[in-house]
Amino acid sequence: VFIDVMMIEIQNNHCLRNKKCEVREQVREKMASEGYRRYEGLVPKSDIYVHPKSPFQLSSSYKAA
Numbered sequence: 001v002f003i004d005v006m007m008i009e010i011q012n013n014h015c016l017r018n019k020k021c022e023v024r025e026q027v028r029e030k031m032a033s034e035g036y037r038r039y040e041g042l043v044p045k046s047d048i049y050v051h052p053k054s055p056f057q058l059s060s061s062y063k064a065a
Contacts (some may be wrong), residue, residue, distance in 0.1 A: 037051075
């Protein structure tokens, strides 16, 4: 079982955009290890993750991070 698409908040009062954030890095490492493609900049303050087997792939005009 896998989830096709996830939107995960990466910026808030506890995890600022231009500062190192341990939790954000842990989430990104975990999602990468599970094979998800990460997209930045599509939704403010969030990363979008798409599973490689998902039928909901983003267009190649969106660059994966």
